[in-house]
Amino acid sequence: MSIALVVTAGALVSAGTYLLLQRVLTRIIVGFVLLAHGANLLLLAAGGRAGDPPFSAADGSVPDDVAEPLPQALALTAIVISFGMLVFLLALAHRSWALTGDDEVEDDVEDRRVSASIGGTDLRSDTPEDAEDVDPGDAVADRPHDDRSADPR
Structure with a gap:
């Protein structure tokens, strides 16, 4: 596989x-x-050099130089997943911009x-004995109450 493809994928992953x-x-x-x-380029580089389509001929014979279909399928799946994540992140960014007016x-x-x-x-303690001592209800009980939220009756 071309070394330029691998270097480009590495540059994309590091910049990302x-x-x-x-x-x-x-x-x-x-x-x-x-x-x-970058991940898609690495998947395509892992597929090796291009060959014939991964289908058999009409007479049932298989060509000698067949492309590996698994990296192509993985790349297509990665494209779909990354598009879904991109749409989700764009929705989060839009919501953040609408609420705060800033994207930081x-x-x-x-x-x-x-x-x-x-x-x-x-x-975030790793020891379970520390986690047992913490009562999350204590922090909520210490919260100052707002008089406007009280029942007016």
Whole structure:
């Protein structure tokens, strides 16, 4: 297979990975698209050189130089999945733009507040005995109540 195809796929994957790690949603979407294109190129490069179509002739004979159909099927499946993910990410970006007017992904302030109210306990702890000590209801009980949400009766 052509070395240029593999180098191009590597460049697309590395640029896509870099853009996925950014905080701006448009860069994340472009990074996902680049990563998907790089993966498709790698799948096509894994298929080897081009050959005859992977179908048998009308008389039942099989050509000698047949292309491998599995990488082609995987690439087609990857294209469909990446298109679906792209549409989903575009919908998220549109919703974020409509709500905030900006496409930057911000820190989750509520998550930090709940973590601080618990006492700085790391909820992503790997040890189950630490997770048993945390009562998520305590953080909700400490939340200040709004008088407007009370029942007016």
